[in-house]
Amino acid sequence: MGITCFFFEAFDEVWKDQANPTRSENHFGLFTLEGHSKYALWEAVDAGNYAGLTRNGNPIKKCHQGNVKAMMHGVLPPPTQEDLGIYEITKINPTRKLGEKVTEQAYIISHNAFNQPSGHPSNPLKLNVWEGTCQLKISEKGVIILQSGTSAWWGAGIEIQGNGLGKKLSLFESGKLHFDIKGTIKSSFNLGFDIPNSLNEDWQHMIFNIKDLNVQGNLENVTTPIYIMDTDQFNGGFI
Numbered sequence: 574m575g576i577t578c579f580f581f582e583a584f585d586e587v588w589k590d591q592a593n594p595t596r597s598e599n600h601f602g603l604f605t606l607e608g609h610s611k612y613a614l615w616e617a618v619d620a621g622n623y624a625g626l627t628r629n630g631n632p633i634k635k636c637h638q639g640n641v642k643a644m645m646h647g648v649l650p651p652p653t654q655e656d657l658g659i660y661e662i663t664k665i666n667p668t669r670k671l672g673e674k675v676t677e678q679a680y681i682i683s684h685n686a687f688n689q690p691s692g693h694p695s696n697p698l699k700l701n702v703w704e705g706t707c708q709l710k711i712s713e714k715g716v717i718i719l720q721s722g723t724s725a726w727w728g729a730g731i732e733i734q735g736n737g738l739g740k741k742l743s744l745f746e747s748g749k750l751h752f753d754i755k756g757t758i759k760s761s762f763n764l765g766f767d768i769p770n771s772l773n774e775d776w777q778h779m780i781f782n783i784k785d786l787n788v789q790g791n792l793e794n795v796t797t798p799i800y801i802m803d804t805d806q807f808n809g810g811f812i
Contacts, residue, residue: 584628592724597705604628609636612644659711662698662731669695671733672794674741682731682798683715696734698798703728719801719812721758728802739796746792750781758810762803772812 585602587594603611608628610618615635617623623633637644662683669675673695681693700709700717706727708720721727733739756772783792801812 590724596724604633605636607631608633610634611636612641615639659713660700660709662694662700662711664693665697666693666695669693671695671735671738672741674744676744680740680742680745680798683711683717694733694740694798699732699734701730701732703730703802721760721762721803721808721810721812723809726802726804728800730797730800732797733795735796737796739794740798742792742795745783748783750783750786751778753778754812756810756812758812759808760803760805762801762812764799764801 581601583602584604585600585606587599587606590596590598593599603614605611606628608631610623610633618633618635626633664683682698700711702709706724707722707729709729710718712718717731719729753776754772755774755776757774758772
């Protein structure tokens with residue numbers, strides 16, 4: 574839509590992630606709860622644009638008393654590419670286009686053993702962590718690694734990059750979902766269906782009938798082939 578940036582909210586809201594006071598969810602405001610302006614508005618404060626305005630009786634003034642060095646002392650550097658790891662699946666099937674029905678015997682998200690032509694996604698797949706609630710990346714060997722969250726909920730999805738246009742997977746309604754999984758997480762979680770707390774540090778091969786998983790789902794336009802989330806227990810374990 575041509576939008577470079579947008580304002581999410583005027584003031585910080587510490588109740589968004591009470592268990593983790595330093596997490597980003599609590600700090601999206603242009604102002605702190607006390608009415609201190611973030612750095613982006615310091616010039617506006619100096620220009621007197623907020624003269625006479627208060628927040629809970631506190632006058633609007635610059636955070637860190639306007640000291641840039643003091644502010645920068647608490648700024649976290651952005652992660653490097655090496656820190657992030659691989660966060661996009663780029664192995665695609667160039668003979669396929671978005672919106673086409675997948676007719677191959679297999680539709681593969683990530684697998685280091687499949688080299689023959691198959692129904693790989695026609696577009697790259699983006700690993701999308703929901704609201705910063707967990708961590709998700711892919712190893713050099715194609716293993717999807719998720720570190721679960723520790724707050725009220727966590728979740729992430731592997732999404733087709735196609736501006737809302739996905740893949741027609743209706744021929745798989747009678748098919749099966751295959752995946753290998755291991756982990757240290759101590760709770761059940763949801764992968765489009767409930768996975769019980771039965772993971773260990775050894776790989777397990779799991780097979781599920783798509784018809785048992787696809788409750789009121791639409792396989793005619795699948796934009797998120799896989800999502801994983803939890804709303805119950807949280808220990809920061811890995812999957």
